[in-house]
Amino acid sequence: MSVAWIGSQPVSLTDAIQNAVKLLASSRCPVFSLDTDVHGTRSAIALATILGGAYDHTMGRLLANEIALITDHGGMFTTPGEVRRRSSLIVLVGEVPVFHHELLQTWANSKPDLGDKHSRHWFHVAGAETNSLDSKLLRPMKAVPVGGENLSLNATLAVLRAQLQNRQTVSTLSNIDRFKSALTAAQFPVFVFSGGSVETAGLVMLQDLIADLNKKGRASSLFLPADDDAWGSALTSLWMTGFPPRTGFINSLPSYDPVRWDVQRMLREKEADLHVWVSTREGETSPKGGKARLISLSRTDAPTAGAMITIAVGKAGIDHDGVAYSSRIGTFGFVQAMAPSHLPSVSNIIRQLADALPGKKEFAC
Amino acid sequence: MLIRLSGGEVIDPVNGKTSQRDVWIRDGVLIDIPEGETADQTHNVSGCIVMAGAIDIHSHIGGGNVNTARLLLPEYHAAHQPRPTNTPLSNAGWSTFRTGCLYAQMGFTTVVEPAMAPYTALHTHLELADIPIIDKATLAILGNDDFTLSLLRDGKSSAMIDDYVAWVVGSTRALGVKVINAGAAAAFKENVRSFSLDDVVPEYGVSSRKIVKSMQASVTRLGIPHPLHVHANNLGIAGSANTAAATIAATEGVPLHLAHLQFYGYGTEGKRKFSSEAARLAEAVNSNPDVTIDIGQVMFGQTVTISSDVMRQFAALGNASPKKTVIFDGDGNGGGGIVPYRYKQDYYGSIQWAVGLELFLLVTDPWRVFFTTDHPNGAPFTAYPELFELLMSSAARDAKCTELNASALELTTLASIRREYNLEEIAIMTRAAPAKLLGLKDRGHLGAGAIADVAVYRKGKDIAKMFREAALVFKNGDLVVKNGKVMHYRWGKTLRLNPPPDKAMAKRMNAYHEERYGLSLDWFTFPDSAIQRDEPFAEVSCNS
Ligand SMILES: [Zn+2]
Numbered sequence: 001m002s003v004a005w006i007g008s009q010p011v012s013l014t015d016a017i018q019n020a021v022k023l024l025a026s027s028r029c030p031v032f033s034l035d036t037d038v039h040g041t042r043s044a045i046a047l048a049t050i051l052g053g054a055y056d057h058t059m060g061r062l063l064a065n066e067i068a069l070i071t072d073h074g075g076m077f078t079t080p081g082e083v084r085r086r087s088s089l090i091v092l093v094g095e096v097p098v099f100h101h102e103l104l105q106t107w108a109n110s111k112p113d114l115g116d117k118h119s120r121h122w123f124h125v126a127g128a129e130t131n132s133l134d135s136k137l138l139r140p141m142k143a144v145p146v147g148g149e150n151l152s153l154n155a156t157l158a159v160l161r162a163q164l165q166n167r168q169t170v171s172t173l174s175n176i177d178r179f180k181s182a183l184t185a186a187q188f189p190v191f192v193f194s195g196g197s198v199e200t201a202g203l204v205m206l207q208d209l210i211a212d213l214n215k216k217g218r219a220s221s222l223f224l225p226a227d228d229d230a231w232g233s234a235l236t237s238l239w240m241t242g243f244p245p246r247t248g249f250i251n252s253l254p255s256y257d258p259v260r261w262d263v264q265r266m267l268r269e270k271e272a273d274l275h276v277w278v279s280t281r282e283g284e285t286s287p288k289g290g291k292a293r294l295i296s297l298s299r300t301d302a303p304t305a306g307a308m309i310t311i312a313v314g315k316a317g318i319d320h321d322g323v324a325y326s327s328r329i330g331t332f333g334f335v336q337a338m339a340p341s342h343l344p345s346v347s348n349i350i351r352q353l354a355d356a357l358p359g360k361k362e363f364a365c
Numbered sequence: 366m367l368i369r370l371s372g373g374e375v376i377d378p379v380n381g382k383t384s385q386r387d388v389w390i391r392d393g394v395l396i397d398i399p400e401g402e403t404a405d406q407t408h409n410v411s412g413c414i415v416m417a418g419a420i421d422i423h424s425h426i427g428g429g430n431v432n433t434a435r436l437l438l439p440e441y442h443a444a445h446q447p448r449p450t451n452t453p454l455s456n457a458g459w460s461t462f463r464t465g466c467l468y469a470q471m472g473f474t475t476v477v478e479p480a481m482a483p484y485t486a487l488h489t490h491l492e493l494a495d496i497p498i499i500d501k502a503t504l505a506i507l508g509n510d511d512f513t514l515s516l517l518r519d520g521k522s523s524a525m526i527d528d529y530v531a532w533v534v535g536s537t538r539a540l541g542v543k544v545i546n547a548g549a550a551a552a553f554k555e556n557v558r559s560f561s562l563d564d565v566v567p568e569y570g571v572s573s574r575k576i577v578k579s580m581q582a583s584v585t586r587l588g589i590p591h592p593l594h595v596h597a598n599n600l601g602i603a604g605s606a607n608t609a610a611a612t613i614a615a616t617e618g619v620p621l622h623l624a625h626l627q628f629y630g631y632g633t634e635g636k637r638k639f640s641s642e643a644a645r646l647a648e649a650v651n652s653n654p655d656v657t658i659d660i661g662q663v664m665f666g667q668t669v670t671i672s673s674d675v676m677r678q679f680a681a682l683g684n685a686s687p688k689k690t691v692i693f694d695g696d697g698n699g700g701g702g703i704v705p706y707r708y709k710q711d712y713y714g715s716i717q718w719a720v721g722l723e724l725f726l727l728v729t730d731p732w733r734v735f736f737t738t739d740h741p742n743g744a745p746f747t748a749y750p751e752l753f754e755l756l757m758s759s760a761a762r763d764a765k766c767t768e769l770n771a772s773a774l775e776l777t778t779l780a781s782i783r784r785e786y787n788l789e790e791i792a793i794m795t796r797a798a799p800a801k802l803l804g805l806k807d808r809g810h811l812g813a814g815a816i817a818d819v820a821v822y823r824k825g826k827d828i829a830k831m832f833r834e835a836a837l838v839f840k841n842g843d844l845v846v847k848n849g850k851v852m853h854y855r856w857g858k859t860l861r862l863n864p865p866p867d868k869a870m871a872k873r874m875n876a877y878h879e880e881r882y883g884l885s886l887d888w889f890t891f892p893d894s895a896i897q898r899d900e901p902f903a904e905v906s907c908n909s
Contacts, residue, residue, distance in 0.1 A: 038491065039897050070436045074689040074703070081484070081696040081882050085511075086554060106883050113881060114511060114568070115555065188554060214679075218556045220694050238435040239427065239492045242460040254460070256439045323491065323895050328884065330696075331429065331485045334891035347897065362854045364462060364495070365897075 003312040005303035020295050020309045021356045024051060027274035031263045033058045034233055035279040037316035038323040040346030041236040044278050046364040047350050054248030056263035058279055059230045064258045066195030067244045075207035078220040079330040088118035089186035092143055093125045093206055094153050094197035100224045101137040103328055108141050116187040123179055127153025148173050154202040161209040189219045196226035224327050232325025267292055278346055280315040297346060314343030367391050369404035372411030376792045379810035388415055390817040393842030397813045410821050413836050416792050417811050418474025418818030420799035423624055423659050424740040426464050426478050427492030429485045430671045433691050434703045435459055438669055465497035466851045467747055472820025472835040475500045479543055480673050482506055482699030486537035487891045493859050494896045498845050500857040504594050505539035506673055508547035508576045510697025514569040517579055528870040530583045536890055538861040538902055541591035542584050546598050546674040547576035553676040554694055560676060561598050562611050573598055585619055588908035590804020592620035600677045605629040606642030616655035625661025625739040630720035634776055637712055641777040643720045647727030657802060659735035662721035662752055664744030669705045678702020715773035723777055725756055726784045731793040750833035756786040757828050804905055817842035858903040
């Protein structure tokens with residue numbers, strides 16, 4: 001089975017590498033879109049460091065929202081393990097992505113063994129735009145809704161904060177008294193949120209609310225990333241270059257700028273002449289359009305439409321071992337290949353590209 | 366490969382008096398002068414001093430909290446650059462790559478990250494593996510986790526505690542054990558806001574003292590070369606000198622290392638009720654041979670404080686500059702706080718700066734006082750060259766004092782101390798003593814058989830310049846730095862202990878994680894291959 005193509009023609013891996021290197025070496029401004037595990041991300045960023053240009057995550061816009069909470073504000077956070085063991089009051093804020101529902105369910109099926117050790121209570125702070133928690137996994141928790149008529153989630157959080165401070169507000173919120181007494185009874189309430197459904201301003205409001213609660217008692221938040229791999233890439237990028245994604249290189253030194261190095265924008269506005277698409281996510285292909293030439297490293301058995309070069313790569317945890325961020329443990333975990341395959345890893349292919357580049361370069365991976 | 370460094374002034378207190386002699390390296394190892402052989406490579410280092418590569422025992426260079434600090438402060442990188450700022454690196458980011466290069470350029474070849482939360486060991490090791498050139502090591506944090514506290518509450522045997530400590534050290538690939546405000550992180554989760562040596566953790570009824578003493582005893586019984594590394598209670602608080610003195614008094618004949626003592630050197634004298642108790646603490650250290658300390662020197666300017674002492678960091682939120690912070694209630698021993706801070710040349714900053722220097726200069730034995738800024742808590746490690754100068758030149762201290770708050774300095778003894786460190790003492794404090802403290806027999810000196818970690822500095826009047834840009838640095842015999850610039854990347858190793866895991870404890874750990882976290886132990890452990898570098902670890906042996 002073929003793993004490399006030039007245009008739509010199957011070629012040997014060696015040919016594909018050599019041709020990709022020509023494109024890389026002659027590019028004035030290559031840009032990288034990434035969606036892979038830690039080692040794939042490490043190698044792609046190391047390559048970008050040599051070549052210059054810029055890198056972004058394929059979910060760059062979503063990730064930028066999550067990153068902005070910390071770069072602009074900060075906050076108080078805890079881990080899924082502490083929530084399970086210590087929190088008897090769980091407050092879901094906005095929508096929680098479906099892939100986290102199983103984690104939430106494990107809390108519903110267990111009782112805290114540290115702290116107040118009360119049975120768990122669930123609330124759901126929602127705005128008018130928030131979808132209801134109608135998933136099968138979440139229904140048994142009977143989360144008590146907290147919200148106001150026609151209030152956005154941001155506005156709901158602002159009103160909630162004011163009401164918890166006993167300030168006068170124009171709007172009222174459903175179940176607010178119940179919520180207040182639940183907060184009083186719980187020793188370690190945790191607000192669970194994801195970057196996908198709350199805007200940065202709302203996330204900041206939530207953190208201010210938590211800061212208020214910590215003046216006298218304790219409370220924290222659990223950040224569940226909109227996508228685990230995207231968050232893992234952000235963390236990897238931070239140690240590799242010192243910055244989160246949407247980082248570019250000026251005179252081979254990294255610079256962080258979420259507007260300037262937005263790779264999709266750079267492609268639209270023709271600032272980049274070569275797009276290196278690195279995605280091990282099943283079924284994901286590079287967005288069409290733009291004039292830049294495309295090198296595609298994808299988990300695919302066919303050439304990527306519009307790509308000058310396609311190389312098939314495997315996914316960590318399926319085709320080969322790897323390391324990935326896991327929101328089940330709130331940190332990186334080792335993932336073992338579930339179905340080892342012939343597909344090479346991203347880091348393997350990128351190392352071959354780096355080794356074949358003309359001139360001696362220090363490759364960091 | 367046979368390398369000869371000829372004509373340098375060799376400062377190697379472990380192996381004898383300072384003298385002009387040649388240093389020979391064969392295949393990465395130091396050797397005696399080989400009779401009748403010619404070197405493949407000769408470096409004329411006359412006019413230079415030659416020392417072993419320096420070892421930093423306490424510098425927060427990687428792991429979850431360091432990475433969160435990067436995320437919180439993308440604009441901070443400017444504070445991390447070498448000072449003064451007119452160097453080619455002035456835009457350098459605060460990455461693992463720059464960390465390795467900047468350390469190597471100063472002649473440092475081994476650095477210990479002192480605060481690895483056991484559950485995030487893989488993350489820490491991934492970062493350390495991406496720090497080029499130098500060797501690394503970590504200390505595993507213990508003393509705030511439910512498992513330890515339960516063992517102590519339930520009066521379990523010391524054998525069982527040892528099995529647990531050994532399991533943590535082995536599975537997280539640590540070189541030693543650290544306690545951080547022992548018990549306070551657990552207490553803070555139950556809304557306790559201050560915590561001292563004899564306070565007890567709610568639910569467990571176990572005092573901080575009991576945790577420290579139990580871990581200290583266990584580390585000693587297990588033959589872990591590095592004594593228990595203690596971040597004491599009440600860091601940064603006026604009056605914390607009493608806590609530090611009580612901790613020093615608690616060694617009871619067993620070795621103990623007290624981290625960043627500067628941050629505990631404060632009394633309550635003066636109009637502002639904040640004064641120096643450095644002289645008293647130095648005396649306590651001098652008269653207790655069980656104890657070693659490092660300083661955590663403050664240098665002025667912007668930095669960010671990164672600490673797993675979550676209770677202390679929460680208390681410091683009001684001082685954040687800029688006003689953004691992260692407080693993290695982690696699993697057991699994890700978590701902490703990231704609080705950016707600017708050390709100003711005001712009353713408080715002047716006291717802190719002076720306390721650090723007083724401790725450096727009043728602790729008489731250079732084998733028991735270690736050179737740190739608690740990077741980046743007191744200052745980024747890039748401020749080391751200026752700190753060497755302050756230690757070696759009383760004139761440099763006097764000059765700096767004129768810029769500082771005079772009423773603060775009056776409450777210190779600094780002006781009366783004329784001691785100047787000589788190069789032999791610097792070599793002991795930054796090379797020989799750290800190697801001994803960590804149990805690294807293969808480095809810290811230039812005797813035959815040691816690995817060829819060598820730093821060569823061009824002698825000059827400007828001490829800071831001399832230490833900022835090493836003339837030559839060799840790591841395991843590889844020439845990595847020339848004239849203060851990195852010439853060659855290589856990948857060092859992470860030094861670790863590997864005590865054999867007790868089978869019953871491993872089984873117990875699995876059951877504990879299944880029951881308490883609903884996850885098998887595999888979620889929390891990893892094979893060496895997860896790091897994806899050739900032989901990322903090197904083993905250091907425990908004392909028998
Ligand atoms: Zn520290």
